[in-house]
Amino acid sequence: MAKLELRRVVKRFGDTTVCNGIDLDVEAGQMVCLIGSSGAGKSTLLRCINLLEPIEDGEIFLDGSDISIPGLDPQSVRGRIGMVFQNFNLFPHMTALENAMLAPRRVRGLSRAQLQPEIENLFEKFGLADRMGNYPDQLSGGQQQRVAIVRALAMRPEVMLFDEITSALDPQLVGEVLDVLLLLKQQGMTMVLATHEMGFARQAADKVCFLKDGRIIEEGPPSALFDTPQMDETKAFLSRALK
Amino acid sequence: MANDEAGGLSRRERYEKQQRRRSSLIAAASTLIVLVALVVLVPMAPGWEKVQKSFFNGAVLAKSFPKLLDAFKINLMIFAWSAPAIAVLGLLIALARDAKSPALFPLRIFGAAFTDVFRGVPVILTVYLIGFGIPGLGLPRPWNSPYIWGSLALILTYSAYVAEIFRAGIDSVHHSQRSAALSLGLSERQVMRDVILPQAVRNVVPSQMNMLIALQKDVSLLSFIGPVEIFRQAGVFKSLLANFTPYVGAAIIFLIVTIPATRYADYLMARQTRERR
Ligand SMILES: Nc1ncnc2c1ncn2[C@@H]1O[C@H](COP(=O)(O)OP(=O)(O)OP(=O)(O)O)[C@@H](O)[C@H]1O
Numbered sequence: 001m002a003k004l005e006l007r008r009v010v011k012r013f014g015d016t017t018v019c020n021g022i023d024l025d026v027e028a029g030q031m032v033c034l035i036g037s038s039g040a041g042k043s044t045l046l047r048c049i050n051l052l053e054p055i056e057d058g059e060i061f062l063d064g065s066d067i068s069i070p071g072l073d074p075q076s077v078r079g080r081i082g083m084v085f086q087n088f089n090l091f092p093h094m095t096a097l098e099n100a101m102l103a104p105r106r107v108r109g110l111s112r113a114q115l116q117p118e119i120e121n122l123f124e125k126f127g128l129a130d131r132m133g134n135y136p137d138q139l140s141g142g143q144q145q146r147v148a149i150v151r152a153l154a155m156r157p158e159v160m161l162f163d164e165i166t167s168a169l170d171p172q173l174v175g176e177v178l179d180v181l182l183l184l185k186q187q188g189m190t191m192v193l194a195t196h197e198m199g200f201a202r203q204a205a206d207k208v209c210f211l212k213d214g215r216i217i218e219e220g221p222p223s224a225l226f227d228t229p230q231m232d233e234t235k236a237f238l239s240r241a242l243k
Numbered sequence: 244m245a246n247d248e249a250g251g252l253s254r255r256e257r258y259e260k261q262q263r264r265r266s267s268l269i270a271a272a273s274t275l276i277v278l279v280a281l282v283v284l285v286p287m288a289p290g291w292e293k294v295q296k297s298f299f300n301g302a303v304l305a306k307s308f309p310k311l312l313d314a315f316k317i318n319l320m321i322f323a324w325s326a327p328a329i330a331v332l333g334l335l336i337a338l339a340r341d342a343k344s345p346a347l348f349p350l351r352i353f354g355a356a357f358t359d360v361f362r363g364v365p366v367i368l369t370v371y372l373i374g375f376g377i378p379g380l381g382l383p384r385p386w387n388s389p390y391i392w393g394s395l396a397l398i399l400t401y402s403a404y405v406a407e408i409f410r411a412g413i414d415s416v417h418h419s420q421r422s423a424a425l426s427l428g429l430s431e432r433q434v435m436r437d438v439i440l441p442q443a444v445r446n447v448v449p450s451q452m453n454m455l456i457a458l459q460k461d462v463s464l465l466s467f468i469g470p471v472e473i474f475r476q477a478g479v480f481k482s483l484l485a486n487f488t489p490y491v492g493a494a495i496i497f498l499i500v501t502i503p504a505t506r507y508a509d510y511l512m513a514r515q516t517r518e519r520r
């Protein structure tokens with residue numbers, strides 16, 4: 001049984017079908033990368049997995065239990081699946097530390113003092129030990145994105161979703177954020193990434209899925225997908241993306 | 244090097260300094276001309292002497308000013324208990340109007356009706372209706388006090404406006420903040436309380452400051468139902484001394500409070516606009 005399984009997931013906004021029957025298995029500890037051109041539905045798929053968008057049809061299983069049952073309380077599921085966004089979305093009125101503490105305090109019901117060691121540890125691990133007291137607007141883009149990752153990890157999620165988390169960064173800051181992903185992979189985190197970083201996907205992913213018009217057209221290990229793509233659409237996309 | 248000349252100022256800095264000095268000179272000169280024109284021309288108007296006697300009479304001002312200040316304390320008192328009540332009620336109504344749960348649907352309707360009614364009726368009318376109407380039910384003392392019901396009229400009217408400003412503030416927080424907070428496993432309530440509201444309130448502080456300034460002035464409307472606050476006190480002096488100068492005195496007292504407050508609100512507004520960039 002895979003950690004995360006998607007079966008024929010359909011998502012519509014009005015008349016437009018954004019996810020059109022998506023099947024996907026993510027094994028525990030795997031890093032899966034979603035690639036595809038703008039508008040293919042990558043962000044929407046991630047938002048569906050995190051139950052930020054209700055799906056019209058299909059099922060999503062986490063550890064074998066269906067989390068997409070209509071009427072299920074999404075809160076309990078979201079605590080187990082962390083998400084990081086392209087524009088960081090840190091809370092601007094809180095320091096980095098407070099950003100990371102908010103959800104565990106409210107949802108896990110722990111006090112600041114109880115959380116302090118665990119969260120400080122996370123900040124240290126991601127090179128942010130001296131930034132905990134800073135507000136988001138006092139941090140560089142790369143630092144903000146790492147704080148956002150720490151904030152999601154503070155809930156001790158079992159799966160992490162990353163939506164183009166380096167797209168809003170200056171090129172010289174991309175590396176420090178990608179390093180964090182490698183570190184998480186080493187620690188056995190299960191991850192799904194929407195990304196335009198083809199080099200990174202090829203180097204680090206266990207599986208790459210190419211999305212077009214709300215479908216997974218082709219998937220496989222990075223070497224196969226990047227070096228010997230089978231479908232014409234994949235070839236066309238890669239020749240554009242790798243240029 | 245260019246930098247060594249003129250006390251370490253660069254060529255450009257010297258130019259800008261010169262330009263600044265030029266602008267202030269022009270501003271000072273034009274202000275002076277306008278002032279002189281006012282001082283010289285206005286007294287040349289045929290009715291000036293009469294106006295001066297009845298509106299700008301130094302002796303009357305000196306005589307009435309201390310009592311006016313005293314009466315202004317009543318304005319401050321009414322303001323002091325109305326403002327916090329308005330903030331709380333305004334926020335509650337804003338939240339009620341944005342309530343999503345179907346069980347709270349009546350609350351939503353009530354919130355909408357409330358804001359429609361109290362924004363649609365002139366303040367003075369609300370003050371009259373509530374201030375005369377409710378004590379007219381024959382309530383025992385102290386429950387027939389115009390202070391209570393007049394303040395309530397102000398609180399209801401201003402809460403309607405303040406609620407709309409809070410709602411605009413809630414809308415001004417980008418929806419990605421909500422997504423991020425929900426994705427962490429927070430409940431809708433927690434998202435509102437911990438993430439949206441603090442940002443919303445901060446965004447509308449300057450607008451709410453302006454509401455406070457307007458409230459400070461509208462407290463005077465209670466004079467129509469009884470309390471001898473500053474406007475009413477000035478009226479008493481006017482009848483007593485057959486002179487309008489006490490009204491000018493009252494205006495001066497208002498300005499002493501409202502001008503700094505207005506400047507401060509503008510400063511907050513300007514700072515916020517700068518931060519947004
Ligand atoms: N809330 C929404 N309402 C209506 N349409 C939406 C909504 N969110 C997304 N869409 C549409 O769904 C399609 C897929 O969008 P999505 O953001 O998932 O694409 P993406 O693959 O992440 O693209 P990008 O690489 O630009 O981030 C787009 O056509 C978009 O306009």
Ligand SMILES: [Mg+2]
Nearest residue numbers: 042043044164
């Ligand atoms: Mg996207």
